[in-house]
Amino acid sequence: MIEIRALRYFLAVVDENGFTAAARRLHVAQPAVSMAIRKLEESLALSLFHRRDRGIELTDEGRILLDHARRIIQATEDAELEMRELQGLDSGEVRIGIPSMLGSYYFPPILMAFRHRYPKLQLTVVESGARKIQQMISEGEIDLGVIVSNTPPDDLETRSFLRDQMTAVMPLDHPLAGQASIAYGDFFKEDLVVFKQGYFHREVLDRLAQESNYPLQIGFETNLLPLIKQIVRHGFAITTLLAMVIAEDADLVARPFSEPVWLDLSIAWRRDGYLSRANRAFVDFLLEHAASEQSRLGT
Structure with missing residues (x-):
C-alpha cells in the first residue's frame, strides 16, 4: 500500500532534484527521505530514480508515478482544506x-x-x-x-x-506621439523594450510581429515596469502597455494601434x-x- 507521506517525500525529491534539498524543504533528516523512497520502491517492486554521481533522474516508471502522485496529494490537500472550512x-x-x-x-x-x-x-x-x-x-x-x-x-x-486595450507607449516628444493611432509598420521599426518570454506583454508583441511579418527590434528586455517606463521616458526605446499603466505619467503617451489589440x-x-x-x-x-x-x- 502506498502511503501519502511517501508520495510527499517522492514529490519533494523530484521538485528539489535531490534527496538533501528535499530533506531541507520537508524539515527532516536526509536519511529519512532516502529510507522512505527506498521503501516506496520496494513496495512497488520498481526503481523510481536513476541515481548518478551528478544527481538523480526519474525512471520511466517514476515519471508515470509522478502524475499520479501530484493528483493524489492535491486531492488530499483539497479534502483537508474542505474539512477545515466547515467551521466557517x-x-x-x-x-x-x-x-x-x-x-x-x-x-x-x-x-x-x-x-x-x-x-x-x-x-x-x-x-x-x-x-x-x-x-x-x-x-x-x-x-x-x-x-x-x-x-x-x-x-x-x-x-x-x-477587457482592455494594449497601446503603443512613447515619450511626449517622440515622432509617433502626434498620431491618433499607430500602424504596426511604424511601431516595429522602432527599438523596443519588452518583457521576457512567458509574460502576456511579450506574447502579444511576438504574435503581432509574426502576423504582420515584422521582426522585433529588441533594445532592452526586462520584467521591471519602473525600468521599462524609465527607458521609454528617456527615449531609448518604445513599448506597448495597457493604458492604465501610464495614466499618471504626464511625460508618456499611449496611442492605440491602427488595428486595435484587445486583451480579455x-x-x-x-x-x-x-x-x-x-x-x-x-x-x-x-x-x-x-x-x-x-x-x-x-x-
Whole structure:
C-alpha cells in the first residue's frame, strides 16, 4: 500500500532534484527521505530514480508515478482544506498569481478592499508571467491566477473580469506621439523594450510581429515596469502597455494601434480542484468590483 507521506517525500525529491534539498524543504533528516523512497520502491517492486554521481533522474516508471502522485496529494490537500472550512469563513488563505502589469496598477485597491472586508483571511500574492501562472495553478502552487483568456487551457475554469486595450507607449516628444493611432509598420521599426518570454506583454508583441511579418527590434528586455517606463521616458526605446499603466505619467503617451489589440483577462483556477470558501469569496469580490467599474464607466 502506498502511503501519502511517501508520495510527499517522492514529490519533494523530484521538485528539489535531490534527496538533501528535499530533506531541507520537508524539515527532516536526509536519511529519512532516502529510507522512505527506498521503501516506496520496494513496495512497488520498481526503481523510481536513476541515481548518478551528478544527481538523480526519474525512471520511466517514476515519471508515470509522478502524475499520479501530484493528483493524489492535491486531492488530499483539497479534502483537508474542505474539512477545515466547515467551521466557517473565519480563517483561510487566498494564494493568487498576478502578472506584474496588473499587480502594480489594477489589483492594489482590490486586494486592500478585500482584506478590509475579510480581515481574518490571509492574502499571498505571487508575481509571474501568464504562462508560469497557468502552470502554478495546474500544479497546485497557487489557488487562483490572472491569465489572458483568449485561449484558456482545458484544465482551468475561468471567469472574465477585464477587457482592455494594449497601446503603443512613447515619450511626449517622440515622432509617433502626434498620431491618433499607430500602424504596426511604424511601431516595429522602432527599438523596443519588452518583457521576457512567458509574460502576456511579450506574447502579444511576438504574435503581432509574426502576423504582420515584422521582426522585433529588441533594445532592452526586462520584467521591471519602473525600468521599462524609465527607458521609454528617456527615449531609448518604445513599448506597448495597457493604458492604465501610464495614466499618471504626464511625460508618456499611449496611442492605440491602427488595428486595435484587445486583451480579455480572466481569473482562473483548477477545473477539477476544490475552490475554498476563501477563494470563492475573492472571485466573487473581484467580479463584483469589475461589474461595478464597468457600470461606472458605462461599458
